[in-house]
Amino acid sequence: MHMADALLSPVVGGTMWAATAGVAAYSIKKVQTDLDEQKIPLMGVMGAFVFAAQMINFTIPATGSSGHIGGGMLLAILLGPYAGFLTMASILTIQALFFADGGLLALGSNIFNLGFFTCFIAYPLIYKRILRNGYFSGRILTGAILAAILGLQLGAFSVVLETLLSGKTELPFSTFVMLMQPIHLAIGVVEGMVTAAIVGFVWKERPEIIEKAALGETLGSISIKKVLAVLTIVAVLTGGVFSWFASSNPDGLEWSMFKTSGVEELKAQDGIHQTLSSIQEKIAFLPDYSFKAKENETNTKATEAVAAAWPAVDAGTSVAGLVGALITLLFAGLIGLSIHLIKKRNNARAV
Amino acid sequence: MIIMTNIMESLYNIRILDELAEKRTVIHNIHPLIKLLTTIAYVIITVSFGKYELSNLLPLLFYPIVIITLAEIPVIPILKRILVVLPFIIGIGVFNPLFDPEPMLVFLGLQISGGWVSFLSIIIKGFLTLLAALILISTTGMTWIASALRLLRIPRLFVLQLLLTYRYISVIMEEAGRTWNAYMLRAPGQQGVSFKISGPLAGQLLMRTYDRAQRVYQAMSLRGFIGEYNPGEVKKVTVKDCLFLGGWVAFFSVCRYINLPALIGSVVTGVMT
Amino acid sequence: MSHHIVDFIDTYFTYPDQTQAVKGITLCISHGESVAIVGANGAGKSSLLKLLTGICLPTKGEIRIGETPVTKKTLPIIRQKIGFTFQDPDDQLFMTTVYDDVAFGPRNYGIGEPEVEKRVMKALETVGAVHLKDRAPYKLSGGEKRAAAIAAVLSMEPDILVMDEPSAALDPRARRRLINLLRSFMHTKIVATHDLDMVLETCDRTIVLKEGKVVCDGSSTTILANEELLEQCGLEKPLALQNCPRCGAKKE
Ligand SMILES: Nc1ncnc2c1ncn2[C@@H]1O[C@H](COP(=O)(O)OP(=O)(O)O)[C@@H](O)[C@H]1O
Ligand SMILES: [Mg+2]
Numbered sequence: 001m002h003m004a005d006a007l008l009s010p011v012v013g014g015t016m017w018a019a020t021a022g023v024a025a026y027s028i029k030k031v032q033t034d035l036d037e038q039k040i041p042l043m044g045v046m047g048a049f050v051f052a053a054q055m056i057n058f059t060i061p062a063t064g065s066s067g068h069i070g071g072g073m074l075l076a077i078l079l080g081p082y083a084g085f086l087t088m089a090s091i092l093t094i095q096a097l098f099f100a101d102g103g104l105l106a107l108g109s110n111i112f113n114l115g116f117f118t119c120f121i122a123y124p125l126i127y128k129r130i131l132r133n134g135y136f137s138g139r140i141l142t143g144a145i146l147a148a149i150l151g152l153q154l155g156a157f158s159v160v161l162e163t164l165l166s167g168k169t170e171l172p173f174s175t176f177v178m179l180m181q182p183i184h185l186a187i188g189v190v191e192g193m194v195t196a197a198i199v200g201f202v203w204k205e206r207p208e209i210i211e212k213a214a215l216g217e218t219l220g221s222i223s224i225k226k227v228l229a230v231l232t233i234v235a236v237l238t239g240g241v242f243s244w245f246a247s248s249n250p251d252g253l254e255w256s257m258f259k260t261s262g263v264e265e266l267k268a269q270d271g272i273h274q275t276l277s278s279i280q281e282k283i284a285f286l287p288d289y290s291f292k293a294k295e296n297e298t299n300t301k302a303t304e305a306v307a308a309a310w311p312a313v314d315a316g317t318s319v320a321g322l323v324g325a326l327i328t329l330l331f332a333g334l335i336g337l338s339i340h341l342i343k344k345r346n347n348a349r350a351v
Numbered sequence: 352m353i354i355m356t357n358i359m360e361s362l363y364n365i366r367i368l369d370e371l372a373e374k375r376t377v378i379h380n381i382h383p384l385i386k387l388l389t390t391i392a393y394v395i396i397t398v399s400f401g402k403y404e405l406s407n408l409l410p411l412l413f414y415p416i417v418i419i420t421l422a423e424i425p426v427i428p429i430l431k432r433i434l435v436v437l438p439f440i441i442g443i444g445v446f447n448p449l450f451d452p453e454p455m456l457v458f459l460g461l462q463i464s465g466g467w468v469s470f471l472s473i474i475i476k477g478f479l480t481l482l483a484a485l486i487l488i489s490t491t492g493m494t495w496i497a498s499a500l501r502l503l504r505i506p507r508l509f510v511l512q513l514l515l516t517y518r519y520i521s522v523i524m525e526e527a528g529r530t531w532n533a534y535m536l537r538a539p540g541q542q543g544v545s546f547k548i549s550g551p552l553a554g555q556l557l558m559r560t561y562d563r564a565q566r567v568y569q570a571m572s573l574r575g576f577i578g579e580y581n582p583g584e585v586k587k588v589t590v591k592d593c594l595f596l597g598g599w600v601a602f603f604s605v606c607r608y609i610n611l612p613a614l615i616g617s618v619v620t621g622v623m624t
Numbered sequence: 625m626s627h628h629i630v631d632f633i634d635t636y637f638t639y640p641d642q643t644q645a646v647k648g649i650t651l652c653i654s655h656g657e658s659v660a661i662v663g664a665n666g667a668g669k670s671s672l673l674k675l676l677t678g679i680c681l682p683t684k685g686e687i688r689i690g691e692t693p694v695t696k697k698t699l700p701i702i703r704q705k706i707g708f709t710f711q712d713p714d715d716q717l718f719m720t721t722v723y724d725d726v727a728f729g730p731r732n733y734g735i736g737e738p739e740v741e742k743r744v745m746k747a748l749e750t751v752g753a754v755h756l757k758d759r760a761p762y763k764l765s766g767g768e769k770r771a772a773a774i775a776a777v778l779s780m781e782p783d784i785l786v787m788d789e790p791s792a793a794l795d796p797r798a799r800r801r802l803i804n805l806l807r808s809f810m811h812t813k814i815v816a817t818h819d820l821d822m823v824l825e826t827c828d829r830t831i832v833l834k835e836g837k838v839v840c841d842g843s844s845t846t847i848l849a850n851e852e853l854l855e856q857c858g859l860e861k862p863l864a865l866q867n868c869p870r871c872g873a874k875k876e
Contacts, residue, residue: 004440006477010399028506037578038568040508041718044515045564051520052527053553055357058546078557090513094520097488097496098365100436100481105394168402168473169443170450170466194549201554209561324616325406332412339420369760494720514720521762522714566715569679573708574780575700575732583727584737 002095003110003159005103009166016162017108023116024089027082039083046078047087051094058194067190072118073148074195077127077210081119088115109162113155122151135210140200145192149185156184354531358524365520367428368485372492378422382592383495383585384502389599390487394480396603402469403455406612408476414599415482422490429489433481437474444473493517498585511580515567523560530556628652628688629784629812630676635685637675645671647836648685658806658813660823660844663833664858669816670711672833673788676814677708689784704733707777711788713769717761722753722772725761729780747779751805767798774805785811791819820848820862832857 005013031039050071057068071091075084089111095101102110130143160176163169169176203210372379378386393414400408419426451466488496497510534552605611630653637646645668653659661669674680675687678699687694689702710716719725726747730740748754751771756764764772770790777785790806791799799822806813806826815827823830823844830847832840834857840847847853851861 002439004436004477005394005398005480006440006473007443008398010395013395013398024509025506028508032508032578037572037576038565040512040578041515041567041571042561042564044512044718045519045523045560045567047512047516048519048523049557049560051361051516052358052523052556055361055524055527056354056531056549056553057357058549086509086512087516089509090516093513094493094517097484097493098368099361100432100485102436103394103477103480104391104484104487105398105480163443168469170447170469171443172450175446190546194546194553197546197550198553198557201550202557205554206558206561209558320616320620321406321613322616323619324610324612324614325409327615327619328406328409328612329412332409332416335413336416336420339417343420343423373758494724497720515718518718518720518761563715566710566712567718570710570716570718571728572699573677573679573703573706574729574776575703576728577700577732579732581731581734583724583731583740 002102003106003113003162005105007163007166007168008106008109009168010105012162012166013105013108016112017105020089020108020111020116023112023120024086027085030082031086034082039079043079043083043087044090046075047090050075050087050091053198058190067187069191069194070114070118070152072114073123073127073144073151073191074198076119076123077144077195077199081123084123085111085115085119088119109158113158113162117154117158118147118151121154122147126150135203135207137200140203141193141196144196144199145189148192148195149188152184152188152191153181156180355528358528362521362524364428364432368489369492371422371424371489372495374423376422376490378418378490381490381595382588383491383499385588385592385596386487386491387496387499387503389596390483392596392600392603393483396607397476397479397483399607400472400476402472403465405468405472405475406616407606407610408472408479410606410611411479411603413602415479415486418486418490422486424486424489429482429485432485433478436481437477440473440477444470444477447473498582501582502585507580507582508578510582519563519567522563523556526559527556530559629655629690630814631686631688632672632675633686633688635675635682635687637671637680638683639671645836646675646682649836649838651831651838651841653812653814656810656812657829658827659815660827660830661814661816661833662818662820662823662830662857662859664818667833667857668836669833670788671836673708673786673814673816676786677706678702704780705783706786707780707782707784708786709770709773709777709788709790711792713766713773714761716773716776717764717769720760721757722748722759722761722764722775723757725772726757726776726779729776733780743779743781744775747775750778751775752801765798766793766795767801770794770798770802771805783812784814785809786814788816789818790815791817791822818859820854820859821864824848824862824864832859834858 008016031043050069053071053074054068072084072088075087078084079087092101092107092110092114096104096107096110127143127147130146131139157177157180160173160180164171164173164176171179199210393411397408397411418424419429447470448464448466451469452464453466454462455465455468456463491499493514497514500510500513501507530552534548630651632649632651635646635649636644638644649672661672663669671680675682675694676689678694681694681696689705692698692701694702717725719728723744726744727740730743735743744757745754748757751774753768753771753775756768756772759768761769761772774787774790791802794802799819803822803825806815806822813827815823817823827844830840830842830844831838832847832853839857840850840853848862849865854861
């Protein structure tokens with residue numbers, strides 16, 4: 001499931017970008033210290049493989065479910081977590097650019113949701129643990145399914161949180177969760193079964209491919225502590241980056257995070273909003289930041305009324321807004337048309 | 352079969368954008384880094400609009416319209432692509448009218464709820480941001496995007512790997528098509544692909560991919576590759592490029608802070624009454 | 625001191641899965657020679673070339689390029705001297721444009737960008753592919769891919785050009801152009817192939833392999849006329865040397 005730009009606020013999107021950048025930088029360092037330059041083309045070509053594998057829709061008999069793999073778990077198994085994460089990042093970047101899957105702001109979230117949880121949580125904590133004592137078909141299946149399910153559940157939950165924190169949807173938290181998690185349970189089962197089938201087959205035919213991947217991983221056992229440490233560092237860094245970002249924009253992008261939408265259902269989140277803003281206040285290193293944020297918070301109601309002339313229950317402004325909108329559209333169309341015509345004439349003249 | 356059509360469609364999609372990127376127009380000649388930064392600014396500003404803002408967003412349309420016409424990008428395939436992707440955004444946004452029924456504006460005597468306004472706002476934002484991404488790639492191309500990433504200090508290792516993935520998509524996809532055909536010849540009349548085949552089908556492909564990766568590595572190391580990748584020099588950013596970026600960012604900011612349609616509207620209606 | 629540019633001294637090679645691909649090969653090649661390595665599928669041609677380029681290291685015996693033995697340590701030096709084109713050009717054209725691909729080698733050796741450009745353009749001119757420089761590899765025809773792959777090794781200015789089945793999967797016209805190209809090279813050339821007609825036109829010397837061993841080594845015209853020998857090695861006399869199929873009259 002791909003997160004989309006339109007569902008994100010700049011702050012949430014930016015934070016996820018920073019988190020992704022942090023994990024990616026760490027992974028690159030790890031891959032580089034591996035000193036196995038053979039891995040680079042392997043990552044590249046495997047990325048293309050996953051791209052192709054995503055085209056195949058498999059049906060799971062007796063369940064009526066079908067789907068294609070995302071490939072995160074497969075990449076982690078074949079390349080190890082660091083290289084797997086980076087490869088996933090490449091795949092998603094190409095999809096964002098060429099297939100408009102999600103968009104550029106959401107790319108950070110997508111890499112994190114689909115790459116981080118599978119490669120750095122589900123793979124080391126479940127898959128590796130289950131297959132600790134060697135490969136057996138049964139264990140591959142259990143390990144892959146459980147790991148894929150966990151990875152996708154976390155990813156889906158992350159999508160829910162990001163969307164809600166962005167304040168673009170009115171979906172209540174519980175409804176959203178009830179919508180997302182079960183769907184991703186089914187997706188996780190398909191992902192796990194197909195991944196296990198592929199890994200099992202390759203392991204039987206050419207065990208060295210699987211074994212090499214497992215061996216080449218110098219830091220195969222990632223401890224929870226390490227993961228948490230990385231996450232904390234990333235969080236602190238992003239907080240720092242964004243408080244700087246906020247205060248260096250004197251007018252402030254209208255942070256929807258700090259907006260109270262006025263709708264009852266969103267009240268539940270206010271707690272999170274407040275904690276987030278207080279954290280950001282604490283780590284802000286430019287003094288006028290906290291002032292800014294408070295001002296933002298108190299002024300949102302007022303600015304919203306002033307800035308958004310159209311969305312207000314007032315027939316007069318609505319008409320003006322509508323007329324203005326139509327003129328804008330017309331004008332935009334005219335500009336496009338005239339550039340087109342001028343170009344055409346110039347081209348004709350050139351010939 | 353679905354797989355073949357999927358593969359053909361994806362390849363076609365990539366190729367059409369690649370071909371567009373090979374054109375030589377004013378827009379194509381702008382520095383890749385500048386285009387990337389402009390796109391990022393556009394996307395951030397677009398999504399920074401409040402959730403009930405609608406008419407405000409419309410002036411942002413100028414950017415894609417101007418770029419598309421100047422860069423001579425055909426509209427239909429681009430719009431088609433966005434239509435394929437929009438449903439997810441709609442799927443999430445469609446709940447807004449359900450949960451936010453408070454009336455927000457009156458239109459032709461009809462009360463429209465806040466939920467509908469925010470839903471529409473999400474769709475417009477989705478449309479604009481996805482459009483921006485497609486415009487970027489179809490006026491720049493992957494090779495130049497990669498060089499822009501290098502200028503942004505993205506590690507070479509990642510850039511090289513990204514390029515390799517992109518390069519081998521068509522090779523591996525074609526191989527996937529052949530593997531698939533070979534399977535279908537030996538197992539005719541099968542409906543859909545049971546996941547049981549996924550082992551042999553995708554597994555075969557994976558093993559061949561692995562071998563290919565090894566040959567690619569050999570080819571690279573025979574030409575002196577020792578883990579470092581030197582992407583060569585990228586052209587310099589010119590004054591013209593800076594003006595492009597500055598001009599658009601200024602325009603986006605104006606769109607963000609001044610409600611142009613409302614302004615025009617009130618002037619026009621004011622004159623009329 | 626040897627004046628040979630390539631020296632195989634009783635070389636053996638076994639793959640990790642215990643396939644013995646090269647079983648005691650001794651041969652030497654001098655400066656400027658053009659040598660064809662021929663043999664049926666699985667005869668060990670590719671394996672021999674892999675040993676020559678150091679992709680694989682011999683399990684027994686020694687290989688020397690000029691004065692330098694091929695070992696793990698000397699690989700960087702060896703590889704600067706040898707330009708190797710793979711059987712499948714897709715393995716070799718790994719960058720997204722032809723230009724970047726041809727520039728990949730020189731850039732890796734830390735050559736400044738102006739000099740890189742000079743070399744790239746020269747290599748592309750040599751193979752007649754300047755017009756392809758901004759193309760993506762997947763948009764090239766088989767012959768164009770081959771030309772680009774050759775340019776990619778020429779830009780490194782190697783002393784020895786080594787090719788694995790360069791005429792495989794080429795249509796007649798592309799094959800003809802390849803032959804003309806090969807004839808124009810003054811390099812030391814080593815070409816593995818079963819295209820014996822091409823051998824006749826491009827290589828003075830032929831080495832016949834069978835099951836990992838050298839069966840015969842000598843002038844191409846003599847060896848390629850030896851029907852019996854070729855048959856034994858799973859090959860067929862080149863068309864150019866076969867009698868006229870209609871009247872049985874000898875050519876020329
Ligand atoms: N990577 C490999 N692993 C194991 N055996 C191989 C490998 N490559 C080639 N062989 C075997 O080595 C022998 C020689 O192969 P090769 O050198 O490719 O022959 P040719 O190029 O003349 O067709 C064959 O029996 C082949 O099966
Ligand atoms: Mg061969």
